[in-house]
Amino acid sequence: MPVTDAIVRRLHEILIRVADIKNQINRGPKQLQLAQTQLQAAKDAVSQCKDSIKQKRLEADRKQLQQREREAKIYEWQGKMNAATNNREYQTIKEQIAADTQANSVLSDEIFEILEASDAAHTLLGELEAKLVVVQADTANAEARIHERMTVLRGDLERAEGELRATEAEIPPDFIDTYQRMVESRGEEAMAPLDDKSCGGCNTTLPPRLLDQLRLGNPIPCSSCGRLLYRPE
Numbered sequence: 001m002p003v004t005d006a007i008v009r010r011l012h013e014i015l016i017r018v019a020d021i022k023n024q025i026n027r028g029p030k031q032l033q034l035a036q037t038q039l040q041a042a043k044d045a046v047s048q049c050k051d052s053i054k055q056k057r058l059e060a061d062r063k064q065l066q067q068r069e070r071e072a073k074i075y076e077w078q079g080k081m082n083a084a085t086n087n088r089e090y091q092t093i094k095e096q097i098a099a100d101t102q103a104n105s106v107l108s109d110e111i112f113e114i115l116e117a118s119d120a121a122h123t124l125l126g127e128l129e130a131k132l133v134v135v136q137a138d139t140a141n142a143e144a145r146i147h148e149r150m151t152v153l154r155g156d157l158e159r160a161e162g163e164l165r166a167t168e169a170e171i172p173p174d175f176i177d178t179y180q181r182m183v184e185s186r187g188e189e190a191m192a193p194l195d196d197k198s199c200g201g202c203n204t205t206l207p208p209r210l211l212d213q214l215r216l217g218n219p220i221p222c223s224s225c226g227r228l229l230y231r232p233e
């Protein structure tokens with residue numbers, strides 16, 4: 001009994017379905033990874049912001065210590081200035097005090113800027129932490145959805161593969177080897193429906209001799225791409 005295009009059509013339809021389900025299942029881990037990457041990015045943003053706040057606090061502390069040390073020095077200079085024995089010494093110390101006072105004033109401005117930046121970073125941290133809570137919930141939802149979808153898909157795949165096995169059992173014996181070779185090397189690309197007068201796989205217009213065969217219901221390989229052609233329903 002020669003193979004009919006009805007069985008080739010059914011096999012192709014199931015092979016396409018199986019391939020599509022497998023593709024969707026294969027995308028699962030990538031989707032899970034994407035959700036995890038987004039979560040990690042939100043976590044990183046929070047920890048980077050915390051680091052930056054810590055750095056600013058250390059910098060402000062360092063500058064404040066420097067400021068206090070210089071204040072102590074100025075106090076010392078003032079004692080020496082009062083005890084100066086000549087005008088030149090007095091002037092030198094006075095200039096030193098003026099220079100240190102100026103330097104401390106610059107430091108004050110710098111400390112103020114750091115504290116302002118630190119305030120801004122605290123505000124940002126609040127926003128990033130709120131965003132992290134949202135991303136965590138989104139990620140948990142996405143993961144649950146993906147796992148649920150995978151369960152459905154695995155069920156679909158099992159059914160489709162069962163259907164495929166049952167249909168393959170109907171393949172006439174003299175076509176079995178050809179079919180297995182075709183599917184092994186090209187998968188669902190091994191077959192194509194006729195599209196008007198062209199191959200549904202490669203779009204090549206088919207010669208009349210081939211079209212006649214196809215119209216009789218005999219599956220025939222495309223003369224161009226080799227896909228086994230069949231009439232669409």
Ligand SMILES: [Zn+2]
Pocket residue numbers: 199200201202203204222223224225226227
């Ligand atoms: Zn073709």
